[in-house]
Each structure stands twice: as C-alpha cells, then as structure tokens.
Amino acid sequence: MRFLQLLTISCLLLLLIVKPISAKFYTNVSSIPPLHFLNATRSAWETFEKLTGCHVGEKIDGLSKLKQYFHRFGYITTTTAGDNFTDDFDDVLQSAINTYQKNFNLKVTGNLDASTLRQIVKPRCGNPDMIDGTSEMNAGKKLRTTERYSFFPGKPRWPSRKRDLTYAFVPQNNLTDEVKRVFARAFTRWSEVTPLNFTRSESILRADIVIGFFAGEHGDGEPFDGAMGTLAHASSPPTGMFHLDGDEDWLISEGEISRGILPVTSVVDLESVAVHEIGHLLGLGHSSVENAIMYPAIAGGDRKVELAKDDIEGIQHLYGGNPNGDGGSQASRRSETSGGAESGVDSIRRWDGLAISLSSIATCLLLSCLIELL
Numbered sequence: 529m530r531f532l533q534l535l536t537i538s539c540l541l542l543l544l545i546v547k548p549i550s551a552k553f554y555t556n557v558s559s560i561p562p563l564h565f566l567n568a569t570r571s572a573w574e575t576f577e578k579l580t581g582c583h584v585g586e587k588i589d590g591l592s593k594l595k596q597y598f599h600r601f602g603y604i605t606t607t608t609a610g611d612n613f614t615d616d617f618d619d620v621l622q623s624a625i626n627t628y629q630k631n632f633n634l635k636v637t638g639n640l641d642a643s644t645l646r647q648i649v650k651p652r653c654g655n656p657d658m659i660d661g662t663s664e665m666n667a668g669k670k671l672r673t674t675e676r677y678s679f680f681p682g683k684p685r686w687p688s689r690k691r692d693l694t695y696a697f698v699p700q701n702n703l704t705d706e707v708k709r710v711f712a713r714a715f716t717r718w719s720e721v722t723p724l725n726f727t728r729s730e731s732i733l734r735a736d737i738v739i740g741f742f743a744g745e746h747g748d749g750e751p752f753d754g755a756m757g758t759l760a761h762a763s764s765p766p767t768g769m770f771h772l773d774g775d776e777d778w779l780i781s782e783g784e785i786s787r788g789i790l791p792v793t794s795v796v797d798l799e800s801v802a803v804h805e806i807g808h809l810l811g812l813g814h815s816s817v818e819n820a821i822m823y824p825a826i827a828g829g830d831r832k833v834e835l836a837k838d839d840i841e842g843i844q845h846l847y848g849g850n851p852n853g854d855g856g857s858q859a860s861r862r863s864e865t866s867g868g869a870e871s872g873v874d875s876i877r878r879w880d881g882l883a884i885s886l887s888s889i890a891t892c893l894l895l896s897c898l899i900e901l902l
C-alpha cells in the first residue's frame with residue numbers, strides 16, 4: 529500500500545517536473561512557414577529612422593518610444609525619468625545614448641547618428657545591457673583598447689585537471705541525432721583552439737555539462753519567456769548548466785545560410801546560440817567586438833558560428849592554445865585519456881547521484897505522510 533502511494537506520488541512529481549516542450553526544429557530555410565518571414569523590425573526602423581541627426585533641445589515625435597527602448601535595456605532608470613517619457617531630447621536621453629554608444633563600441637557622439645540607429649533597430653537579446661546603471665559590456669576597459677573580451681567576476685574556469693569535459697542531453701527532450709550534431713559542431717569550434725576536449729555522455733548525472741530545452745519556468749529561478757526574447761542561458765564554470773528556450777523555433781541547417789542573406793525572421797539559428805552559450809560555459813563573458821561570437825546581439829535569422837580573433841584570444845587567456853597546433857589533429861587527441869585521475873571525479877559524481885535519489889525518496893515519504901494526515 530505504502531509502496532503504491534510512493535509510486536503514484538513519484539509519478540506525479542515526475543509529471544510536474546517534466547513539462548513537454550514545443551520547440552520546433554527546422555532543417556532548412558525553405559521549410560520555415562511564410563508567417564515567420566514577417567519583418568519584425570520594419571516598423572521599428574521606420575519609427576526610428578526619422579530621428580537621424582536629432583540632438584539636445586529638440587522635440588520630435590517618436591523620441592518617447594526611443595526612451596522606452598533605452599529604459600527596457602537599462603539605459604534610463606525609472607527613478608530619473610518616471611514612466612511617462614516625453615518626446616523631448618533631454619540630458620537623460622543624451623546620457624543614455626552616450627552609454628549605449630560606449631557599450632556597442634560606436635563612436636560616442638551623444639547624437640542619434642545613422643550607425644547608432646542602425647544598431648538600435650537590430651533584433652537583439654532580451655536582457656538589459658545595464659543593471660542598476662552599471663554595464664557588463666565595456667566597463668572599465670578604457671585603458672585596454674585591444675582586448676575586448678570579458679570574463680565572469682573572479683575569472684572562473686574549469687580546473688586544470690579537467691581538460692576532457694563531457695556533455696549530456698536531458699533524456700526527456702528526445703532530441704534527434706541531427707540536433708545533437710549541431711551541439712557537437714559547436715563544441716568542436718572551441719576545442720579546436722584550446723586544450724579542451726568534449727565528448728558526449730549518456731548520463732546526465734555524470735556529465736560536466738547538461739543540455740536541455742525547457743519552456744517557461746523550469747526550476748532554476750530564471751524562467752524562459754516564450755518565443756524570442758531570451759533564447760538560452762548558461763552557467764559559468766564549473767557549473768555546466770546549458771538551458772535553451774523550448775518555445776523558440778530553432779533552425780538546425782548546416783552551413784547553408786550565411787550572414788545577411790536571410791530576411792529578419794523569428795527563427796533562431798541553433799548553432800550560433802550554442803557556440804555563444806558554450807563560450808559562457810567555459811568562462812567567457814560578453815565582448816564588445818561586433819563580429820565576436822560573444823558579442824551580445826545577433827540579428828534574427830542570422831548565423832554567426834565562426835570564432836573571431838577576439839573569442840580565440842579570450843578563451844586562450846583562460847586555457848591556452850591547442851597543443852596539437854591548428855586543430856587539424858582532432859581525432860588523435862580523442863584517444864582515451866581517462867584512467868586513474870578521473871576515477872576520483874567519477875566517485876564524487878556517483879555520490880551526487882545517490883544524494884539526489886535519497887533526497888527525492890525523502891520528499892516522496894514526506895508527501896505521502898502529509899497525504900495520510902489529511
């Protein structure tokens with residue numbers, strides 16, 4: 529009887545945790561339904577385009593919209609501006625433009641020049657650039673003008689005994705091999721320029737990096753927001769958590785589209801996002817170099833999968849270069865290196881697994897006791 533109760537309760541718990549995802553995977557551009565080709569930025573562009581050349585003291589229709597945009601991404605704080613934005617080009621707007629230009633490595637003019645507006649109307653990631661008035665992007669880099677990459681606070685990285693990292697997919701996503709290959713390609717781009725190797729593991733308990741698609745709230749306090757907006761997030765080392773928004777429409781085509789060819793769509797190139805998130809997983813923050821993988825914006829429907837010089841310099845600062853030279857000898861490095869040193873790690877992981885199962889059994893017991901009391 530008790531056992532049955534336990535069983536039903538654990539099933540319920542599992543159902544609660546394992547929400548189905550609605551992610552659609554498109555294998556090529558022509559299979560995307562025409563609805564997605566509606567140019568989402570056109571109207572924004574038209575509103576903002578006529579603001580070109582606008583400067584302090586002027587009052588122009590549409591400036592309030594622009595202020596809302598800057599407010600959304602953290603360049604204008606509500607305390608300084610209130611929630612009703614006027615169409616006046618005031619000091620608040622000018623300082624927002626200044627900071628924005630600094631962040632995106634544009635010429636700092638404080639004016640709405642064409643290149644600034646071009647950057648503004650680009651589709652971008654949904655997270656603010658500025659939190660409480662401080663930026664993660666170009667902060668404190670005035671003296672270092674050649675390095676544009678960044679790290680997480682404290683410069684966390686995978687420990688030096690760990691050069692062979694494993695990754696696993698959460699089984700309930702039931703991903704196809706085609707989708708898994710996209711991730712494998714993304715990992716290879718980083719292993720080619722570092723001493724790191726990535727191999728797939730079937731066990732999410734033993735893998736260093738766990739990859740999963742989730743919709744909405746998924747238990748880490750950072751719920752996904754439905755189509756567009758946030759696409760994915762990843763943790764800094766040595767926590768290998770890689771979550772992707774299951775509500776996006778993902779494009780998994782290989783090398784068939786290149787930059788700038790696609791019209792703006794709401795379809796997201798999976799490999800581009802994977803390469804970017806793996807950068808985070810390995811310890812890279814955002815870069816202010818526009819062609820870098822770690823630059824915090826990508827045009828909708830765009831594909832950016834090749835590491836830029838800046839990305840390579842950033843990652844090699846953390847791990848050094850590939851000891852096998854230009855990365856042409858990938859296969860030889862895949863030779864078995866596991867052995868004595870790894871077994872310690874393995875047993876720790878096993879204890880992890882045991883602790884997790886013990887705690888879930890305890891939760892079930894607790895719940896069944898509660899139900900009996902009612």
Ligand code: TQI
Binds near residue numbers: 825
């Ligand atoms: N996700 C954000 C990102 O990966 C989440 C994030 C913001 C973040 N700041 C971070 C993650 C610092 C780790 C560390 O940047 S996202 C892009 C890009 C996103 C955005 O969904 O907005 C890419 C994911 F760069 F295009 F804007 C992938 Cl490539």
Ligand code: ZN
Binds near residue numbers: 804808814824
């Ligand atoms: Zn990022």
